[in-house]
Amino acid sequence: MDALVRRSAVRGVTRAPSSKSYTHRAILAAGYADGALVRSPLDSADTRATARAVERYGGAVERLGESGEPDDPEAIDFAETPLDAAPGDLLVSGFGGRPEVPAQVLDCANSGTTMRLTTATGALADGLTVLTGDSSLRSRPQGPLLDALAQLDGRAESTRGNGQAPLVVGGPVAGGEVAIPGDVSSQYVTALLMAGAVTEAGVRVGLTTDLKSAPYVDITLEVLDAFGVEARALDGSGAPLDGAADGTAALAVGGGQSYDPTDGAYRVPGDFSSMSYLLAAGALAADPDGALVVEGAKPSAQGDAAIVDVLDRMGADIEWDRGDGRLTVRRSSLSGVEVGVADTPDLLPTIAALGAAADGTTRITDCEHVRYKETDRVSAMAEALGRMGTVVEEETAELVVHGGETDLTGATVDGRADHRIVMSLAVAGLVADGETRVRGAEHVDVSFPGFFDALDDLGADVGREE
Numbered sequence: 001m002d003a004l005v006r007r008s009a010v011r012g013v014t015r016a017p018s019s020k021s022y023t024h025r026a027i028l029a030a031g032y033a034d035g036a037l038v039r040s041p042l043d044s045a046d047t048r049a050t051a052r053a054v055e056r057y058g059g060a061v062e063r064l065g066e067s068g069e070p071d072d073p074e075a076i077d078f079a080e081t082p083l084d085a086a087p088g089d090l091l092v093s094g095f096g097g098r099p100e101v102p103a104q105v106l107d108c109a110n111s112g113t114t115m116r117l118t119t120a121t122g123a124l125a126d127g128l129t130v131l132t133g134d135s136s137l138r139s140r141p142q143g144p145l146l147d148a149l150a151q152l153d154g155r156a157e158s159t160r161g162n163g164q165a166p167l168v169v170g171g172p173v174a175g176g177e178v179a180i181p182g183d184v185s186s187q188y189v190t191a192l193l194m195a196g197a198v199t200e201a202g203v204r205v206g207l208t209t210d211l212k213s214a215p216y217v218d219i220t221l222e223v224l225d226a227f228g229v230e231a232r233a234l235d236g237s238g239a240p241l242d243g244a245a246d247g248t249a250a251l252a253v254g255g256g257q258s259y260d261p262t263d264g265a266y267r268v269p270g271d272f273s274s275m276s277y278l279l280a281a282g283a284l285a286a287d288p289d290g291a292l293v294v295e296g297a298k299p300s301a302q303g304d305a306a307i308v309d310v311l312d313r314m315g316a317d318i319e320w321d322r323g324d325g326r327l328t329v330r331r332s333s334l335s336g337v338e339v340g341v342a343d344t345p346d347l348l349p350t351i352a353a354l355g356a357a358a359d360g361t362t363r364i365t366d367c368e369h370v371r372y373k374e375t376d377r378v379s380a381m382a383e384a385l386g387r388m389g390t391v392v393e394e395e396t397a398e399l400v401v402h403g404g405e406t407d408l409t410g411a412t413v414d415g416r417a418d419h420r421i422v423m424s425l426a427v428a429g430l431v432a433d434g435e436t437r438v439r440g441a442e443h444v445d446v447s448f449p450g451f452f453d454a455l456d457d458l459g460a461d462v463g464r465e466e
């Protein structure tokens with residue numbers, strides 16, 4: 001599907017979808033538990049992949065229908081649905097820390113989080129699990145996680161021997177110490193901590209490099225804590241493991257723990273990565289007489305809340321009522337800034353689009369790991385913004401966007417089957433001359449299925465063509 005975006009204004013109140021990162025963790029944590037109610041989860045292609053994996057490992061995941069009752073109550077081993085459950089909540093029956101050997105291959109579709117987190121689950125099972133995904137996921141790096149599971153005496157192989165899926169993993173591992181690089185994906189650390197809690201001995205993860213995307217590990221620690229699991233980050237003063245770089249951190253989770261959420265339930269907060277597109281749309285294209293308000297923006301561990309600060313530094317008129325979780329943004333003239341994205345890789349496409357519409361240079365640094373996503377997002381944004389008339393320079397770990405030198409011009413651009421590239425280019429299209437055609441618009445289903453409807457409701461001129 002193509003999205004056709006024309007220059008237009010947005011105004012009104014909208015709500016960000018629930019957090020993808022928290023939803024993945026909550027569903028899997030409920031799987032590691034005897035079960036839990038996951039309130040306000042994100043329903044998207046990626047989170048459905050994690051729900052399927054939990055089912056393959058012996059759990060069950062039921063979405064509550066309009067009546068607040070599961071569509072198939074028989075599927076869930078729960079005495080009764082909690083009284084205050086709402087439609088859309090997920091009732092999860094877990095496998096109590098002891099995953100079954102799946103009877104079928106795990107298809108993680110497009111979701112890196114699902115593949116990394118549930119590969120470590122497979123190392124707990126007494127047999128082999130096979131994991132695969134779409135062509136994008138089968139080209140992403142899994143080697144460091146496979147090495148780590150091998151250090152725990154698990155079986156962990158890439159079928160092609162290239163560190164990429166399909167993967168074969170088996171156990172059961174008993175826990176222990178691993179050393180792993182932190183500059184490819186933080187999801188390996190999350191995976192090891194979540195699985196480590198239900199091993200016999202626990203897992204200590206020593207980092208051999210700096211940790212990129214570190215706030216995502218904070219999200220993990222927050223969810224583990226809510227499920228009653230103790231895990232902690234040790235600072236660089238802790239004695240490094242063999243192979244760990246001096247002074248780099250380690251993380252540790254004790255073994256023999258049980259996942260047990262307070263009151264049997266966990267509520268997912270709003271997603272700041274998804275909000276970034278709405279806020280960027282407001283800063284660039286809010287109706288001069290109005291504002292764009294995004295609800296569901298309560299503070300949490302999400303590093304991507306940094307988009308508020310980035311917009312503020314670019315000169316946007318933005319206010320955040322943290323208590324009410326409301327962000328209000330008005331159209332503003334923006335100036336280029338320098339932003340490091342070591343902690344916030346998913347913001348790169350949004351910041352690049354903002355930079356193209358801002359005056360002056362926007363320099364996005366520390367972005368090498370952004371190349372290992374659904375696509376190489378550094379080159380994807382350089383290419384697409386270049387087609388829209390912006391001068392962009394691409395280095396290994398930097399993207400430099402020269403905004404305002406030429407007007408953004410509508411063009412046909414490739415979303416590279418990547419939800420974040422699609423959404424960022426659609427936002428750029430709101431302030432481009434003429435029509436912007438974004439190819440592969442259906443991929444927003446991965447994290448923000450209602451994205452184009454939300455833009456439409458806010459008054460943007462967006463069409464869709466099969």
Ligand SMILES: O=C(O)C1=C[C@@H](OP(=O)(O)O)[C@@H](O)[C@H](O)C1
Binds near residue numbers: 020185186190346369
């Ligand atoms: O753990 C998570 O929920 C995520 C971690 C980040 O990936 P990396 O740790 O691979 O950078 C991020 O880019 C991804 O969208 C979600």
Ligand SMILES: C=C(OP(=O)(O)O)C(=O)O
Binds near residue numbers: 346420447
């Ligand atoms: C990279 C992303 O997710 P994942 O790693 O789960 O595919 C993302 O949502 O931008």
